[in-house]
Amino acid sequence: MDYLGEAIALAIDSIILGACVKYYLRSKHAMTMIQGAPILDLDKNLSEIVNTHPDKRLSYVSLRGTIKPIGNPIISNNNPKVEGVIQLLSIKEHIVQRSTAGFWSDHERTIQEVHNVMPFVIESKGYQVEIVDPLAADVLDMDVISDIFHPTVPSVMDHIWGFFAGLRQRGIQTTERMLRKGTRITGIGELVASEDGKTLKLQPPQNGAPFYLTTMQVPSLVKKLEDSKRSYRLLCIIFGTIGVVIGGLMVRRYWKNRCKKLDEERRRKLLEVSRKERRRRMRDEELPEFQLCVVCKDNPKEIILLPCGHVALCEDCAEGIGDLCPVCRSHIEKKSAAYLA
Structure with missing residues (x-):
């Protein structure tokens, strides 16, 4: 302590x-x-390079290309003109909460978060590499399509309840982020070829190295x-x-x-x-025998044993006596100095 x-x-x-x-x-x-990591170009030689390696795998490479969906792209909820391959919809509640010290501070908590993913490739010069498990990327750059805050208009009862509960709602924030179609990105990860060697895929590395899908x-x-x-x-x-x-x-x-x-x-x-x-x-050297210690017979009696009350030991011998009184053999709870007149 x-x-x-x-x-x-x-x-x-x-x-x-x-x-x-x-x-x-x-x-x-x-x-x-x-x-x-080697920076490779998306061209006709890329497939040959991968296929010549053991297991048709390059453990860590960097590629740059333009995003192209496989099939119909995802349409933005807030802007029909925006198309993409990954959509993140989140709803957050903003509150003002009172701490134990009595101070009010802003907090936010996620109410709902939804990911929509469409299979896609990165393309350059007509050559393509499919992206596998993009949500596992350590860095995934997406554009903010909309970020709307809906403030809460509290009533009088809400103010009263919030004061006693220590919690007031400020509003709801809805955000939409998308990885847009046509965005030019850099993909850094593990490049593998399919069994027939015709399809290339960029995926999270098996060796635990970071996986990036970034516009940088x-x-x-x-x-x-x-x-x-x-x-x-x-x-x-x-x-x-x-x-x-x-x-x-x-x-x-x-x-x-x-x-x-x-x-x-x-x-x-x-x-x-x-x-x-x-x-x-x-100490007086000429003491009668009844005043001498019952153990050493040399020093005077100086210690009283409690609770029996016997004054039978000198200070030196009292240190070696444990639990039992040498006179009555009763249990010793305490030893105190005795002053005999």
Whole structure:
């Protein structure tokens, strides 16, 4: 309990530091993979390149082409002129909530989220590569088609109820995002060929490397990841330094408390020795036998045993007597100094 505050702060700092290290390593790994991925052109040679590799598979490549749906495209709900291959419809509720400290703050929660996906390919110069499982992409750039906020007009009763409940609704936000037909994107992932070698597919890599479907070109994506890596590295340094400082304060406090306890123990022992020596010098050497300790028969009786009440031991012998009185063999609950007049 002496270090509870420091321990909680150190635990929170360790969790944040762990998350920062995780994202830093992820950004660094993604940069290394992307920089090492060959940039291939969508042309007649691409199929030959894939088919000549073992298992007809390239573990990590970068392709750039234009999106073309396989079949009828998805029509936007809010703009009939917009067509695409992936549609994300989300409904979010915006509320103002009172915290335990009594402050009101804005929050949002997702009420509903719907994905509509149409099979599609990326095309260039008449050559195509099918995209497999696009929703698994680590980065999936989509355009915002509509973003509408419907404010709530509360009544008097809503205000009263919200005050006592600590919850007020601000409104509902509906958002539509789409990956449009004709958008030029960069796909980075695993490129595989079908069994007949005629169809090529770009899919999430089996080795756990990141999968990207982005409108950015490779240099721009690398620069974005570099900025992200730099930010997480700075956060790692900051929270790592905080953790070292907190740990150092805990060690310093522990060392000071330990030194204090050792010093108090040393002083206690010195006082104990001094007290025993002083009492030994003050003892009367010519005491009658009934006033002598029943154990050593040398020192006077100085300790009363409770609850039996027998005064039978000197201070030195009392330290070696455990649970039973040497006179009546009853259980000893307490030992106290006895002063005989």
